[in-house]
Amino acid sequence: xxLTQSTMLTLGTTAPxxxxxxxxxxxxxxxxxxxxxxxxxxxxxxxxxxxVKHIKQELANxxxxxxxxxxxxxxxxxxxxxNYPSDSPENLKAxxxxxxxxxxxCYDETQETAKTYTAACTPDFFLFDSDRKLVYRGQLDDSRPxxxxxxxxxxxxxxxxxILAGKPVNSDQKPSIGCNIKWKPGHEPSY
Numbered sequence: 001x002x003l004t005q006s007t008m009l010t011l012g013t014t015a016p017x018x019x020x021x022x023x024x025x026x027x028x029x030x031x032x033x034x035x036x037x038x039x040x041x042x043x044x045x046x047x048x049x050x051x052v053k054h055i056k057q058e059l060a061n062x063x064x065x066x067x068x069x070x071x072x073x074x075x076x077x078x079x080x081x082x083n084y085p086s087d088s089p090e091n092l093k094a095x096x097x098x099x100x101x102x103x104x105x106c107y108d109e110t111q112e113t114a115k116t117y118t119a120a121c122t123p124d125f126f127l128f129d130s131d132r133k134l135v136y137r138g139q140l141d142d143s144r145p146x147x148x149x150x151x152x153x154x155x156x157x158x159x160x161x162x163i164l165a166g167k168p169v170n171s172d173q174k175p176s177i178g179c180n181i182k183w184k185p186g187h188e189p190s191y
Contacts, residue, residue: 037072051178138173
């Protein structure tokens with residue numbers, strides 16, 4: 001398990017578009033699917049990472065709490081399934097169904113979407129405002145699998161609450177920490 005942290009993409013960056021299949025519905029998902037949403041949360045996660053397993057119920061809770069309030073959410077897995085078969089679309093679908101995700105969970109087979117977002121770890125969170133400008137990229141909270149702190153989602157939730165209330169998001173943000181994205185051999189990004 002190679003530990004890494006998010007790249008902290010520059011705040012104000014415009015959300016790059018993508019076309020990815022939802023592992024549950026089979027539909028192709030893009031930014032257009034979220035046009036009517038007040039804000040958009042993009043989460044790079046996977047099925048096997050202990051950091052994601054540690055917070056998986058909170059990921060589902062975020063959907064239950066904020067999708068009805070106008071937040072668009074999409075989860076994306078970009079891991080190489082040849083070397084990490086537990087992150088296959090079938091296993092991602094099982095995870096989404098088990099946790100009752102109320103948002104799309106997409107598979108980035110080419111890993112190009114992960115690269116355009118400079119996603120580096122699982123989990124990696126990117127929150128965009130109504131203009132799809134980046135307002136938050138950082139950790140869910142201070143909890144880690146080994147530190148015995150409760151999973152609260154407080155850092156990400158504070159950013160979501162502010163953006164949905166039309167308030168500025170604090171730019172003092174801590175990077176997310178987790179397993180590195182499992183890049184296909186020879187496809188590793190330069191960042």
